[in-house]
Amino acid sequence: ADKSAVTNVVILGAGVIGLTIAHVLSSDSPDAYNIKIIARDMPEDLASQAFASPWAGANWSPMRGFDEKQQRRERDTFNKLWDMIPTGLVMPLPSRVFYGDNDDLEQLWYKTLVRDFRVLESVEVPEGAKAGVSFTTVSLNPEVYLPWLKEELLSRGVQFIRKKVHSLGEVVALAGLGGVVVNATGLGARSLIGVEDQDVYPIRGQTVIVQAPSVKEFISFPMGEPSTNGEVTYMIPRPSPPGQVLLGGTYQPGNWDLSVDFPTAKGIIARCSALAPALRSPERRILSHNVGLRPARKGGARVEAEWRRLPLETEWLSAQDGAEPQEGEVLVAHAYGFGPAGFQNSWGAAAEVMSLIKANLNKTA
């Protein structure tokens, strides 16, 4: 490979977003990028509440609404995940989503994308909801999927460096002049010096993971309209290990509490059992109680690139005593703030980040 054509890319963050960006870049052109991932929490840190990715459901089930960019990301991601079904990492998931109103469900933007889409008859809608749709989507288990992504990247020569970074400037030095920094720090974007995005906030999600092999369906009731105390009701069966189902949950904006609240857990199990009576059977076992923080952002996810002039002074680059810190122009691509939908945006968002990088570096596709 022509060494001069190699671009150094430093990806800050090893959640699903940072990992997927690395995957897309290294698939596109194995020799074009020299990729390092720097993160405080790594894909194998599945018990760390300091990042969101281990705690997701994770299924593909979009909100209503018409943010075109998000729809494109979600469409691209659905297609990619559907194609991954034969790997066993992703499974097809029959779904029923109920709503508190019956506004034009025939017009849902994704109705031709998912499989078997249909608006439910009123007799099929349980008490407490006004309307519903059924369709087949996909789900995956982050505890399997994240380590798989890391293995893929290691086999492609991507380097992983565990480190808590305090400022953008610290990683800029590692990328070097002409290099690219990708900011995929999730909630970390709020306090990372040089970004300090005060629009970033957490949405607390408490869940219970159970063993319940006869629950085969994603059910959400009703979706998108959490009651005032942030209670929502959904269940997501996962491909592996077989029989695992994630029960949710809560949707609590601005709440940073990482501890498990047991009355809340009881409520989750009771509400889910009312929808799926199989959860009351003796075969159902509780495997874990969990809390994760969805990394949200007012105004939606930030996916954009900017040239930044930053000081290249850090412990990475031994500054000479008394010398003025060097400065340099560096391309910074941001990809954070995906809130409740990081997995279902991941492949689309990663493709978008790659186009932004190429456009800014004047690389041809």
Ligand code: FAD
């Ligand atoms: P994160 O996973 O938070 O990763 C951030 C990374 O940046 C970590 O590696 C962290 O260590 C690193 N980092 C941050 N700051 C620094 C720093 N200063 N120095 C070094 N490293 C740093 N999404 C779906 O699509 N479908 C679902 O069904 C779904 N269900 C969910 C259920 C729950 C209960 C929760 C909590 C979330 C759910 N989500 C779901 C949302 C999804 O989990 C997130 O949107 C996604 O994980 C965000 O990924 P990320 O890579 O942006 O951030």
